[in-house]
Amino acid sequence: MSASSFVLLGNGASLPWSTIPEWPVASFIRETSAQLERGGRLCSFFGVKDGAAVRLVAIVAFDADNLLAAGRSEPVDDRFPSLTLLHPQAHLFEREIWEQFGLIPEGHPWLKPVRRGAGTAPANGEFFRVDGPEIHEVAVGPIHAGIIEPGHFRFQCDGEEVIHLEIALGYQHRGVERALAGGPHRATLAQIETASGDATIAHATAHAMLMESLGGVEAPLQAQWIRALALELERLANHTGDIGALANDVAFLPTSSACGKIRGDFLNLTALLCGNRFGRGLVRPGGCHYDLDTERTSTLLARLKSSLADVEQAAAWFWDAASVRSRFESVGTVSAQQAAEIGLVGPAARACGLVRDVRYDHPAGWHRLAQAPVAVWPSGDVFARARVRSLEIQRSGAFLVDQLAATPGGAIHEAPPPPAPDTLAVALTEGWRGEVCHVALTDAAGRFRRYKIVDPSFHNWMGLALALRGQAISDFPICNKSFNLSYCGFDL
Amino acid sequence: MIIALDFVLRLALWIALAPLLPGIINKVKAWVAGRRGPPVLQLYFDLARLWRKGVVLSDLASPAFLAASAVGWVAIAAATTLLPVGPAGASLSFQGDFILLIYCLALARFCTVWAAMETGSAFEGMGSAREVSYAVLAEATLIAAVLALCVQTRSLSLPGMLAPATGAGAILLAGGLFIVLLAENCRVPFDDPNTHLELTMIHEVMVLDHSGPPLAVILHGASMKLLLFALLLTQAVLPTGHLAPAWAGVAIGAGVLAVTVGVGLVESLLARFAFRRVPLLLTMAFLLCLFALLIAWKGGAA
Numbered sequence: 106m107s108a109s110s111f112v113l114l115g116n117g118a119s120l121p122w123s124t125i126p127e128w129p130v131a132s133f134i135r136e137t138s139a140q141l142e143r144g145g146r147l148c149s150f151f152g153v154k155d156g157a158a159v160r161l162v163a164i165v166a167f168d169a170d171n172l173l174a175a176g177r178s179e180p181v182d183d184r185f186p187s188l189t190l191l192h193p194q195a196h197l198f199e200r201e202i203w204e205q206f207g208l209i210p211e212g213h214p215w216l217k218p219v220r221r222g223a224g225t226a227p228a229n230g231e232f233f234r235v236d237g238p239e240i241h242e243v244a245v246g247p248i249h250a251g252i253i254e255p256g257h258f259r260f261q262c263d264g265e266e267v268i269h270l271e272i273a274l275g276y277q278h279r280g281v282e283r284a285l286a287g288g289p290h291r292a293t294l295a296q297i298e299t300a301s302g303d304a305t306i307a308h309a310t311a312h313a314m315l316m317e318s319l320g321g322v323e324a325p326l327q328a329q330w331i332r333a334l335a336l337e338l339e340r341l342a343n344h345t346g347d348i349g350a351l352a353n354d355v356a357f358l359p360t361s362s363a364c365g366k367i368r369g370d371f372l373n374l375t376a377l378l379c380g381n382r383f384g385r386g387l388v389r390p391g392g393c394h395y396d397l398d399t400e401r402t403s404t405l406l407a408r409l410k411s412s413l414a415d416v417e418q419a420a421a422w423f424w425d426a427a428s429v430r431s432r433f434e435s436v437g438t439v440s441a442q443q444a445a446e447i448g449l450v451g452p453a454a455r456a457c458g459l460v461r462d463v464r465y466d467h468p469a470g471w472h473r474l475a476q477a478p479v480a481v482w483p484s485g486d487v488f489a490r491a492r493v494r495s496l497e498i499q500r501s502g503a504f505l506v507d508q509l510a511a512t513p514g515g516a517i518h519e520a521p522p523p524p525a526p527d528t529l530a531v532a533l534t535e536g537w538r539g540e541v542c543h544v545a546l547t548d549a550a551g552r553f554r555r556y557k558i559v560d561p562s563f564h565n566w567m568g569l570a571l572a573l574r575g576q577a578i579s580d581f582p583i584c585n586k587s588f589n590l591s592y593c594g595f596d597l
Numbered sequence: 598m599i600i601a602l603d604f605v606l607r608l609a610l611w612i613a614l615a616p617l618l619p620g621i622i623n624k625v626k627a628w629v630a631g632r633r634g635p636p637v638l639q640l641y642f643d644l645a646r647l648w649r650k651g652v653v654l655s656d657l658a659s660p661a662f663l664a665a666s667a668v669g670w671v672a673i674a675a676a677t678t679l680l681p682v683g684p685a686g687a688s689l690s691f692q693g694d695f696i697l698l699i700y701c702l703a704l705a706r707f708c709t710v711w712a713a714m715e716t717g718s719a720f721e722g723m724g725s726a727r728e729v730s731y732a733v734l735a736e737a738t739l740i741a742a743v744l745a746l747c748v749q750t751r752s753l754s755l756p757g758m759l760a761p762a763t764g765a766g767a768i769l770l771a772g773g774l775f776i777v778l779l780a781e782n783c784r785v786p787f788d789d790p791n792t793h794l795e796l797t798m799i800h801e802v803m804v805l806d807h808s809g810p811p812l813a814v815i816l817h818g819a820s821m822k823l824l825l826f827a828l829l830l831t832q833a834v835l836p837t838g839h840l841a842p843a844w845a846g847v848a849i850g851a852g853v854l855a856v857t858v859g860v861g862l863v864e865s866l867l868a869r870f871a872f873r874r875v876p877l878l879l880t881m882a883f884l885l886c887l888f889a890l891l892i893a894w895k896g897g898a899a
Contacts, residue, residue, distance in 0.1 A: 243719040243796075250793040265723075265872060354797075356789040357868035362630035428786065428868035436871070578723070579872050582794040 111140055111165060111174035116467035118173075119318040119530035122546060125162075125177050130185040133161060133178035140165045140174060141192045146461075147448055148173065148533065148542045150188075150198035152206045153555045155180045159206045164531055164544060168466040173531055184209040194448030197563060220275035220596055235261035235268050243578065247276050254592035262578055270573040270581075272566050277596035285556035289316065289390075289524070298385050301560050301594030303343055306335045306375075307536025308558070309388035311543040314469060314532035316390030319547060320521030324470070326513040328392035333471035334508060335375060335384050337501040340537040342371035344452075344494040344501075345416050347589050351491055352423055354582045355432045363419035370412040377405055392518030399512075406509045413502040420495050433488035437572035437584035440485055449568045451539015451561045452497065453588055455481045456489035463535035477504035487580075490587035524551040536561060538591065560594030604678070604688045611677045615820040616640040618827065618857050622784075625861025640820060647813035655716045655806055662715040666811040669708035670818040676701035677825055681756040683832065683849045684842035692753045695743050699736065702781075705818065706732055713803035720795045724802035727872065731787065731799070734879035735780045741886035742774050746833060749893035759832040766892040771834040773885035775859070778826040780879060782819065785864040787875055797869075827856040 112125055128136055141147060145165035152159040158180030165174045178185070187210035188195040199210040201219045210216065217230045234242070241262050247255035255276035261269040284296055297312040298305045310332050317324055324332075349364025372382040379387035379395040386394055397405070423429055439449070444457035454461045462479045464472045480496035482489040524547050534541045539561030548554040569588045573581060620637035627634020636642075654662070679698045681687035687694075710728060713721040746758040749766065761767055780787045783800035795802050804815050831852030837845040870878065 241719060241722070243723070245796065250795060264726075352868075354792075354794065355868040356785045356792065356864070358626060358630050358865050362632065426868060428870070431874070432868055432871055577872055579797045581796050 111136070111163075111176040113172050113174050114531065115171070115469075116173060116463070117314040117318050117469040117530075117532045119315075119525070119528050120175065121525075122527045122529050125175050125529060127160075127177045127179050130161065130178040130181045133163075133176060134186050134188050136176060137163045137165065137188060138191050140176070141194075143167075144169065145174065147192065147194050147198065148531075148540065149544050149557055149559045150195055150202070151544070151555070151557045152202045152208065153177075153546060154206075158182050159202075159208055161185065161202065161208075162529075162544070162546075164542070166467065166533070168461060171467055173467065173533075175529065175531065181208055183207075184211050186211050187213040189213050193446050194564070196447075197567065218275070220278040230273075232259045232271050232273070233261070233269055235263075237263070239263050240268070245581075256592050258581075260573075260578055260581075265577045265579065267573045267576050267578050267581070270570045272570055274566070274592055274595050277593040279593070279597065281597040282556055282558060285558075286553050288553045288556065294389070297558075299593075300558055300597060301536075301538075301562070301591040302383060303591070304339065304536040304538060304541065304560070304594065306332070306339045306384040306388060307534045307541045308543070308560075309384070310336060310470070311532040311534045311541050313388050313390045313392075314534070315530045315543050315545045316524065317521050318530045318532065319524035319528055319545065319551075320390075321525065322391070322519065322521045324392045325516045325519060326471075327396070327515045328517045329470040330508065330513050331378070331393045331395075331397055331517065332388055333475070334397070334505060335378055335387055336534065336536070337477075337505050338371060338375045338378070339384060340501050341412075341416075341498055341505075342368050342375070343537040343589075344498050345371060345419075347494055347586065348416075348420060348423065348491060348498075350586045350589070351433075351487075351583060352429070354586050355429060357423065357426060357429050360419045360423040360429075363415065363422075367412055367416045367419060370408070370415070374405055374408060374412070377401060377408070389518060391521040392516070394518070396517045397512065402509055402512065406506065409502070409505055409509070413498075413506075416498055416502075420498070423491075424495070430488065432583065433491055433587075434484075434486060436487045436580050437490075437576055437587060438484070438486045439568055439572050441483075443571055444485065444568065447567045447571065448564050449539075450564045451535070451537075452480075452490060452493045453539065453565050453568050455479065456493045457485040458483035461540070463533045463540050467533050469532070469534075471508075475504070475508055477501060487583050487587040526551045538562060538589070538594075539565065558597060560591055560597070562590040562592075562595040565590050566595060607685075607688050608674065608678065611674070611821060611824070612817070615824045616644065616817060618823050618853075619790075619820055621854070621857045622861040622864065625858050626865050629862065629865035640816065644813045644817055647808075647816070648810050650809040652809040652811060653806075657717045658712075658715040658806075662712050663811055665708040665712035665715070666807060666814045666818075669705040669712075670814045672701045672705040672708065673818045673821050673825070676705075677821055679755060680825055680828060681759060681832075682828060683837055683845045685846075686756055690754050690756050695747075695753075695755050695758065698755070699739060699743070702822070703732075703736065705822070709800075709803055709815070712807070716806040718806065720798075720802050721805060723796075724799055727799045728803060731780060731875055731879060734876060734883065735777050738773055738777045738879060738883040738886050739781075741883060741890055742770055742777070742833065745770055745886060745890035745893045748890060759829075760838050761832070761834055761836050762893075763836055764892075764896075766889045766896060767834040769885045769889040769892065771830065773882045773889065774826075774830040774833060775856070776878060776882035776885070778823075778830055778856070779860065779863065780875075780882075781826060782823045782860075784860055786867050786870040786878070789869050824853070827853045830856055 148166045149164040161178040204218045243260040245258040247257045257273040259271045300308045346368040352360035375384045376382045441457045465479050477500040480493050482492045526549050529546045532543045542559040544557040546555040572584050676698045678688040679694050710725045713725045752758045788799040835852050837848050
């Protein structure tokens with residue numbers, strides 16, 4: 106890579122803001138595009154206020170090289186050439202930049218708000234329309250029949266066949282990034298942990314890594330070990346819930362009933378670890394708040410093994426039923442090429458045959474010492490996404506059993522020094538939905554000048570829209586469940 | 598006077614007993630899943646609750662929206678008066694009454710579809726389209742089954758027709774009618790009565806905009822339809838003519854119970870089909886009944 110290129114850093118590293126290379130905005134977009142063409146993947150792309158103008162910052166991941174790269178533009182006032190035209194994975198980031206700072210990405214093919222709508226109601230702008238005598242439009246949500254988060258889905262259908270699906274979110278927008286600016290303050294951790302509540306550990310760990318990196322320290326080994334355990338427990342609980350939900354949507358009761366209960370068992374294991382079923386209060390900058398003593402380790406191991414056997418059985422019913430397999434095969438297919446172009450992450454990407462797993466590509470913390478094999482399935486359909494989850498349950502389970510055998514011991518918490526001033530830090534973790542990316546930029550006083558969170562759902566909602574093309578509208582629920590994306594993680 | 602009393606009593610019995618069946622199905626499903634499940638009488642409680650509730654009406658709906666649920670219920674009730682129950686016979690019977698029965702059910706379906714279209718909702722339009730598409734196949738199957746019974750018994754009235762022969766024909770007919778029962782009553786694998794997902798529903802989505810007493814009437818009508826099909830299936834394949842009336846009654850009751858439990862087991866152990874595969878299963882049911890017809894027609898002569 107040339108000297109004028111992006112600066113390289115590892116996962117969980119930080120760099121002085123001044124050392125990040127900058128270009129005039131057109132060159133910056135060209136350079137970012139070159140990075141992406143070189144095999145990079147856009148992790149985060151956002152604006153930072155600089156006086157009256159705005160600087161664009163791009164974080165690119167080179168998965169094969171286990172490296173991240175960062176670059177920034179010189180301050181921009183009003184517009185910049187759109188990166189989306191060359192790299193569709195930038196489309197939502199550019200819409201977000203336009204929404205937050207009013208910078209116009211010139212040539213963006215579908216420039217509309219991400220979270221705020223035209224009027225007071227969120228996300229109610231213009232929708233893409235298909236015209237024709239046989240075409241009908243179906244609007245679903247924002248209020249849904251189940252106990253799920255609000256989001257609006259607009260289908261353009263030809264009979265039962267979906268021609269186009271557009272997803273409009275923003276109903277859960279709470280202003281998380283705005284609230285984090287100026288921090289860290291007393292509410293920061295609570296805000297981070299609830300960015301997407303079912304991925305508490307993943308978000309909290311990413312945040313803790315940032316804080317440690319900004320302070321120039323690393324969490325004690327015992328804390329890294331506990332974080333890795335908690336991350337896999339979170340994955341087990343959610344994947345089990347997803348398998349059950351998929352079974353429920355095709356009215357396959359045995360697995361559906363069993364998984365609901367087993368998900369609770371896994372959540373209770375997290376509760377055994379820290380007293381909270383979703384892992385709130387466990388991960389803290391500088392370490393963990395709760396230790397795992399020998400007695401609880403053996404209880405955890407015994408209960409884990411029995412739950413793993415249960416979920417194995419429930420999944421076996423599921424995979425052995427021809428009626429279930431026939432519902433999932435060749436439904437909601439996303440090709441590997443599409444997945445790469447729109448930048449899918451997590452199980453949704455791995456189900457398209459892409460080997461993308463932060464634990465493997467950008468190992469940090471305990472994952473530098475121990476890893477589970479990456480679960481990949483090539484077909485890109487609902488079957489593949491369910492299969493990847495099922496494989497990850499097995500592998501995370503085996504990983505946990507393995508790691509629980511020996512504890513590194515030692516302290517669990519050492520308070521990190523205050524964050525370094527004028528520093529940019531990047532941290533990635535592999536949450537159960539995929540890559541959680543946190544980027545923090547501190548000001549001269551060491552407070553957050555900008556805190557950017559990218560939940561995996563931000564990358565993946567477009568995948569759901571693509572999966573629905575040409576599918577029966579009645580298959581939407583299983584496609585949706587096979588992605589199971591977060592609304593609040595997207596809306597922030 | 599006695600005839601009128603007899604008529605009213607029979608109808609009252611139908612009305613009173615029908616809501617038991619969905620309760621039994623749900624209990625079976627709960628047992629298979631290892632849950633305790635709702636009480637068998639849950640539908641009675643639901644109906645009582647709905648009856649006390651008010652009605653929310655769409656601005657778009659005409660008075661036909663409310664009338665349709667009433668007419669639909671009456672049509673199903675009329676169909677029940679035509680179906681004989683073992684030795685007790687039917688309230689009404691005449692030459693060709695089975696055609697009226699089939700058309701009463703068709704009228705009920707027409708009413709549901711009409712009411713669904715009244716609301717102008719995209720969901721309910723989709724549900725109606727699905728219901729009608731599958732009804733075309735389900736009705737053909739039902740007619741083939743009834744024809745097989747006609748030919749078998751050389752009778753044109755239901756009390757005479759429901760004196761089945763045993764053998765291959767009965768097995769084919771049982772298979773075909775059971776599939777029609779599942780399709781007509783919106784059970785798995787055709788429809789999922791428990792789902793909350795509007796986009797995948799057939800029958801449930803058509804009644805989404807109904808509330809209060811009209812919804813109660815629709816739910817009750819559906820349970821009567823289920824009982825009607827269970828009775829028809831039992832009597833079409835279970836020869837009870839030679840039994841004493843009391844034993845025949847017990848046999849038919851056991852048959853209906855077996856069918857109901859069967860529905861519960863199917864729902865417990867089978868995933869729902871994708872819509873594109875539903876016609877295949879219905880066509881299979883049609884073929885089963887067609888072969889039963891061929892056996893009834895040619896089997897006797899051979």
